[in-house]
Amino acid sequence: MILSHSVNKNKKNERLQKMKKILVLAVCIYFSQIASCQVIKGKVFDSSTNQAIISASVYFNGTYIGTTSDKDGKFELDISRNKNMPLTVSAIGYYSVTLKQFEEGKTLEVKLSPKDYVINQANVKAKSLKNKRKMCLRLFKEEFLGDDYKEMKCEIENENDITFNYEADFDTIKAFARNPIRILNKGLGYKITYFLNKFEYSWKNSGILYEGNFIFQDMATADSAQKQRFHNTRFSVYEGSRMQFFRTLWADSLNISQFLISNKFGQPLGVKDIVKQVNEKKYLTYPDKIIVNYNMKTTQLVFLNKSVFFDKNGYFDGSGINWIGVMGVQRIADTLPHEYVALDLAKE
Secondary structure, eight states, X not given: OHHHHHHXXXXXXXXXXXXXXXXXXXXXXXXXXXXXXXXXXEEEEETTTOOBOTTOEEEOTTXXXXXXXXXXXXXXEEOTTSTTSOEEEEOTTBOOEEESOOOTTSOEEEEEOBOOOOOOHHHHHOGGGHHHHHHHHHHHHHHHTOTTTTTTTEEETTGGGEEEOTTSOTTEEEEEESSOEEEEETTTTEEEEEEEEEEEEETTTOOXXXXXXXXXXXXXXXXXXXXXXXXXXXXXXXXXXXXXXHHHHHTTOGGGXXXXXXXXXXXXXXXXXXXXXXTTEEEEEOSSOEEEEETTEEEEEEESSSEEEEOTTSOBOGGGEEEEETGGGOOGGGOOOTTOOOGGGOOO
């Protein structure tokens, strides 16, 4: 009896020791998460009235990560996973604002400007404009969503919120959307909320200019076969994309990738020739255009700025580059969120 009691006591002590270790580990994880969490706070105002804007979207462009302002226009957001990316603030009826510098612990004051265009609903609905609208909408979807939007089963759910410059100079088509454009990409399995700031298409030179910001959401599905189709299609879009290109540069993995980079004279370039690192940040830079070849498909990169910031997740400053060629025709239907993980480049 004494031996049995001793054994039971030892087992009890062992269980207590294990519970203590688990508790200590849980506490360490909790405080490490608190330490790594970097939360910013702010308030969103109307620039003309100085009134708080309710339900403004605060997010990292091209990601899942975001929040909304409350009834007082206030918001909080953890930026620890995307601290090097600019922050975007958008609201219905306002132009989006992009913040490239923000500090933890400092309250942001964000002022949004109301969109200043006026839509004449009577003209938009006039019978004489039906054919013109149909043509404009078709062109808009081809240029905004991309050539593959039908193949991707990519749809705009609120087409009626988009209107065009019906009575203006028709050498250039301009599109306006006071409400965010809701995009359903059934090929990739994403819902996208897109805040359009500008869309212009020139008939003379087929030039396209569009600006906006967007946030992703996964389509809910419990179908394992459909999930596999999403996975396969996402990877096929990822291959040879701008996202893969910048991730390859960040990981210094050109030697194991299918990307071949050269200057305009055909001389090969390596990562050290075109990437500059400053502290923890990396920049793409070269004194002339560079040529990128992926699987026999060619793209020219023309620099609009001396250097272009990019991050490990594939984000880059789009205002600094003009893409000509295969990568230049990639549009919303071919876009992946920055959280997308591909098996070939999991390292940082």
